[in-house]
Amino acid sequence: MDLGPIAALHPTLDSPRRLLVLQLEHGKANEMGSEQLDALAALCTLLEADPSVSCLCTTSRRVSSKGKPIFIAGANVTERVGWDDDRVKAHVLRQRELMRRLRRLPLFHVVLSHGVTLGWGAEYVLTADYALATPTASFGLPETGLGILPGARGTAELALLVGPAQALRLGCTGETIDAAEAHRIGLVQELVSDVDAGLARVQALADHLCKRSPTAVAAFKQALLDGLGQPEAVRLDLERRAYEHTVDTGEAAIGRASFAAIRDGQVPAWGPRR
Secondary structure (H helix, E strand, C coil), X not given: CCCHHHHHHCEEEEHHHCEXXXXXXXXXXXXXXXXXXXXXXHHHHHHHHCCCCCEEEEECCCECCCCCEEEECCECCHHHCCCCHHHHHXXXXXXXXXXXXXXXXXXXXXXXXXXXXXXXXXXXXXXXXXXXXXXXXXXXXXXXXXCCCCCCCHHHHHHHHHCHHHHHHHHHHCXXXXXXXXXXXXXXXXXXXXXXXXXXXXXXXXXXXXXXXXXHHHHHHHHHHHHCCCCHHHHHHHHHHHHHHHHHCCHHHHHHHCHHXXXXXXXXXXXXXX
């Protein structure tokens, strides 16, 4: 796997588990600007085309000069000084489209937040299929205090995860919450003691994933996400098409033929992700 285009984001591949760990360490406080958007777009292109990765974990061990852990402190607003309104709108549209692309990657994406997770960082959590947080994590959406709003899908997606009341609380007031509160309202799904414990949990999830059909995992994720908010008839049709895809690609036949071996803990020779 050629990680050249995204080397600045410090990815490492754990081949036995097909786990790619993306460790953020850039800029002053892991803020996200144009350069990082380029790198993340390159990462998406790689992961969409390369079926060897079944799990992506985004995390950071970054610590500020004052000793404060940082996940993503927000967008790089300083780079926008001198931009006209049209350029700002186009930049945020690009962010929004990239976040959607990250959310729709055909693999399992885990975010492990350790430290300050503000604005764009909190929105990045929404791209995860599963989110973990350490006790140092804090979350907030300060955008309305800057005369804007969470524009990288935060306004569109947050209520689906935490409900409209909590989303309005966070987005309107800009209140910062700690990891325990983020877990209580459902912004993150698990609390872990530190980054190492979080990565161990991610590796356990990756171990489970590497035993499963990549095609079936991708089909399940796509059907589930496409069905959110849709009428029952639409959700059932999406399920039908996803199931039939696993049959048509031969994965269901592999599973049937290998049932006894799977029951004994063996992993069959699944086909490539399709």
